[in-house]
Amino acid sequence: MKALITFFAGVLFALGLGISGMTQPHIVRGFHDVTGQWDYRLLGVMVGAIVVHAIAYRIILRRKSPIFETSFYLPTKKDLDRRLVGGAIIFGLGWGWAGICPGPGIVALLSGDVRFFLFIFALITGMLTFHHIERKFFRQGSL
Numbered sequence: 001m002k003a004l005i006t007f008f009a010g011v012l013f014a015l016g017l018g019i020s021g022m023t024q025p026h027i028v029r030g031f032h033d034v035t036g037q038w039d040y041r042l043l044g045v046m047v048g049a050i051v052v053h054a055i056a057y058r059i060i061l062r063r064k065s066p067i068f069e070t071s072f073y074l075p076t077k078k079d080l081d082r083r084l085v086g087g088a089i090i091f092g093l094g095w096g097w098a099g100i101c102p103g104p105g106i107v108a109l110l111s112g113d114v115r116f117f118l119f120i121f122a123l124i125t126g127m128l129t130f131h132h133i134e135r136k137f138f139r140q141g142s143l
Helices: 002-020 025-032 041-060 082-098 102-111 114-137
Strands: none
Touching: 002 041, 002 102, 025 041, 025 082, 102 114
16 A cells, blocks of 8 residues: 555656646746746746645644654754755756756656756766765765
8 A cells, every 4th residue: 555655646746747847948947047038937836835745744743653654754953064055056056957857857758858868867877976975085974
């Protein structure tokens, strides 16, 4: 049952990404172009997602535990550090330049467009490079 619900959630998420236009790089780049011809449509997607999440989060946390787990696993770290801010900046630059975010990029693979395959290849390459650099030059979690 847990796998079926996970699958359904993934399909629902992918449909939402496709319908909203988040799998189309020109729409995403237009949203990031706030000084040019700004495409505001994704603002509605983001605000809608935040509202749905905020309501669902409050309702779900009223339960003693999740449906398929014994307890909730909530983040405990609340401070901003250089690693988080630096990673957010790099992620934002990549998202703005490519017009593709990892989740929508995976969904867009179904289009067969080679750009999305190149993006996912580059994404995996970047993740492996980071893992190698962190393991070789830094203690785990101290980058």
